[in-house]
Amino acid sequence: MKSIFTLLIALLLSIGVLGQSAADAAKAAVDKVKDAARDAAATTEEEPTTTVRGRVFYEDTGQPLRRSWIGFVRIKKLNTDPNETVSPVSGVWDYQNVESVLTNDFGEFVMKDVAPGIYQAVLKVPGILNPTLADRESPVFRQYMIDGVSEAQIEVGVRRGGAVSGRVMYQDGAPLIGAKVSLLPVFPPIDPSSEKTEIEKTVQFKVIMAMSGIGTAQTDDRGYYRFAGVPEGEYRVMVAEPSVFDGSNTKISAYSTQRYFNTSELKTYYPNAKTEVDASALQVFVGEELQDIDITLAPRELYEVVGRVVGKNNNALVDGIEVTFEREGKKEDFDYQSKQIRTTTTDKEGVWRFKDMLPGKYVATVAEASYRRYDDPDADPGARPNYATSEHKFEILEGERNEVILRIAEEAKLEGTITVEGNRELPDSVWVYADSRTDRASSDTPETTDYESEETVQMVQTEFSVDDLKEGEYFISVRASDEHYAKSITYKGKNVMDQPIKVEAGQKLEGFRVVLSSGSGKVTGKVIDAKQTDYIYAYMMPVRADISLYRAYLLGDSDYIGDDFTFELSDRPGEYYLFVKDGSNEPKTRDATPESLDNWVRKLLKNAVKIRIQRGRTVEAELSMPKKDSEPETP
Template sequence: MKYLNKLLPFCAACLLIACFLSSAQAQEAELTIKAENAVARAAQDAPVAKSVVRGRAVYDDTNRPVRRARVMLLDMSSRGTQRTGMTNGSGEFQFKDVPAGSYVVMVDAAGIITPVSFIDLEDAAAEKINLEEIRKNFDEVVVNGTNTVNVKVRARRGGAVSGRVTYADGDPAINVRVNIMRKKDGKVVRFITNMNPSALLGIQTDDRGMYRIAGLPPGEYILSASETIDHTGEASARDDYMGMGQMFGAGSLVVTYYQGTTKSGDATAIQVDAGQESNEVNISLLDRGLRTLSGTVVARHDRSPLKFARLTVASKDGASTSSPFPFAAGPNTATDEQGRFTINEIPDGSYTITVEPPYAGEEMDISSEEEGDGEEEPEPAATPAPTGTPKRKFTRKVQDVTINGSDITDLTITLSEGAIVSGVVTVEGGRPLPQTETYFMLESVSGERLTDGTQQNVQPDGRFTIDGLPSGAFYPNVFVAPGDKYYVKAMNAGGTDLMQNPLVVPESANINNVRIVLSPDAATLSGRTLSANNTPVSGVQFALIPADPNKWRTRISYLFGNSEGNGSYSVSGAPGEYLIIFLGGADNPRAVNEAWIQSRAAGALRVTLLPAQRKQMDLTVP
């Protein structure tokens, strides 16, 4: 059972890639847009799911069938669902019971360009995927939930890169990971070519040191080879999820770029054209001195060592070649009982060390787990209720270090105790709290991604607490499922109006006076997003911004919408007058701020929502 639990993050990571289109929803919309989609689902019947999509997949250059290949029907709306099937011996396929919506048919065959290959992993992590690039290169299939659609899918052969990786003495470099990155707008970005095992696991050289990467869209690419190195010398299941980090190419810091450099900015780009192969792209691994980095992680307040803190090291000298999977974004290690850590075989260069604190009170054994005899392990004893003052959580720390010609053996990294924010939620007029899930959450004003714990349930008595917070300024908010009835009417902490100003949290502070008042009179705007010729458009993101410029400074007043497969949308929030501003394909709702609004407010469509109003309005997409 323990091993099964360790597989869950792996399965979740694969699922995220398989459902990549759902990342078109922005991070902040994990609450906002989820609320709106919940409204749409609650307010409308589920989409009719009786359509049939049938067709034939052929190679674009020969018109010959793509036989016995996996095909996927990818939902282009925020639902991000997918269906999988196979072509037969004639290249034919069929999907039944398809809900109304807009889809892309993806053919998963060797050497074929897929929609996945157009997604930059950095954009996916920031949840700002540009679907327009996918729509431009792949045909959309639109169904109404009852009709039958026949399609001909043309599978386009991508370009390929091949070559040989050797050590400095000419010996073949076997089982070395080969990384390919796209050169785009002067930057080097990671991507994956497909959703099959070889693309997800990473390309490795064979027994001759040879490699080949196919299915590449036309463009410029950077190649590198990462030597297989265990920088931590640890075999702990805690550190590597049963070896999956190594399987997915976790974090080697010893990287050589084509041709013969250690920095991505100095690498030679390879031009790849559709259907063509660039061969003899050979990489000779550089021979260089390797160092050791070791030290201690301690608590700032009393300098006591912190065991089980997790450290991840990343190079600042080149583009990241780490796997996209969280458990493979190393190298990473954990401090021992004395708070010590060691990372071996690091080349000279500049690095960033990220330290994730141990969980408060964590006392688990991190030694390697042994296989049992197949019997189910007994349930652990119940944890005694805590007494006295609970332990404070620590905050994560990011620290730079430079290695230049010698080992570093005495690095000390200090972690501060996190701040605590607590308070109470009430409903105006003394009415009872909602009987549905209610969350209090904080979003960093800087846009920095925060660690887990910045969203907590509101207790039945209205109280909430978030701890382990770094210092900074935050936008507080409350989300009530399903989201179509309540909105935040007032919010303050002491003398600060949090509807107009962010919550400023000093280091290790204890802010316990946050007061939030909900109103049950939320307004709802719903309808469809339509093209100029009056046809539904799915996956359209837009913002409702208060017309009053004095409310542009704080994000709590922003509402975000996202249309579903049939173009329907539903947005709920505070009554008032709003500007409706559409987000472009590359726009990230997390980046919406006062300057962004000012540049787009002129000529924006306006709408006025009254308390508890349910207003219908179709929106024409520009």
């Protein structure tokens, strides 16, 4: 499970790296790992085992690999479906955790209790190439068949990867000591219409670089760095100077990861470029070393930004607010690692500050600090109110003192109760959503387990609260487990199902009542013109929903469409638009106009199929892919 968690974290990072167009690719990769891990855990039948003996040697010299750790990753089972693959979690993705044995002075090894299957060797040796999920089919990495019956004798030839080394210096020639240096793979922009396998390989390769440590190094006391075991390909080299960017005087432990991994604006790319776009790319070949890849830090002007967070209506200074900065623009316009996101928290005087900032346009997201989000202001009459999350744009100008006042409004909230008709027991999970054009907020699912006794609690009613709402109009919707659906949603006795609710800043709307019913209907079907290249989802949107709200289509269920192009959705009885969403031409919420958002939803609906869901029944439907901008509309 630890390996799965590590993989998920790395994939989430890679989403930010690759941009919105690759988000579905990363999600699909995570789903595959989850499925494979679940299948592997379900296999309880004992398999026969055998002993593997062999020798490890360098292919270029024939010399043995002495006193080195070797392990084997099973990539396929025997006597099963030839297309079945074994979970890559403990092997291909995280080969450092593979069980290994030590070679002797002649490079020989003996490994016992090896189950039947197709294997590849992995070496825990610096500089040696190891197979990854992205390149394991390459003829460079030999596959070994173990039948689990007879003892196996194998020869394992290994190759040294490429290497990159150099020195990092200030303008005056002094070395930069203890700085993080990154080796960044160069990939062409990812097109959602590209081959799915190519998109997956791009995501996976970047994950491997992050997880294996191949792509990171640190300068020594003379400013030197070196990467080894680098797969063949094109790369850029980046160095980030240490920076305590929030302006605090907090002492940081010498062993703290904050020293090494904080997001620094002080970046220089080989040879002395300020941006990745202007950097020189390096071609790395297996077994060869690129030396003297020296970096001279680029000159720059840095600024401190100081500001306050104040209440919009009363100008009160607000403490305990998280202020997060990021450079304005699309993720793909920035470097491989980040959009230079930074976060700090206001002090008792409502003051925040960032140091070492570059000139340019920024977006600040202002939100309640996580430690305050779960406090109840009503429990303490003297406590300040909670404030709604909001975004603010501003620009850091060269040669000027930059002071920014961020005005925020009190949050609104919705409160009410949830029951099941007939006074029956509540399902395990219920979520109440409030959706505006650009935002979504949700309630917590009710607790149905007593964690002290670990027994299920019989519940027929629960309360809910949806917080962190800004001023505006919202649709209220409900998702529930165990084939339950919202039969009615009322506010003070008035039906608000699919009707917008107007919310004002700081307002608390009490008196919502959600009544659930069991026996939701289903629709199953297939996307008839989808290709293996598509990452697509099927959605249902109530026919009477107002498309002027961007998130209106999320009122229905959605399902990721896999390689078989089938889908299954469920929802409450009624009429729905059923359509496909593939991410192409989707406007970015932050920069989109209301007109572009409405037009995008209308375009999706042009290919929609109108269906009627009936309680407890299943209907079938066929869907078509949405037209690209370059494709003519069908008359």
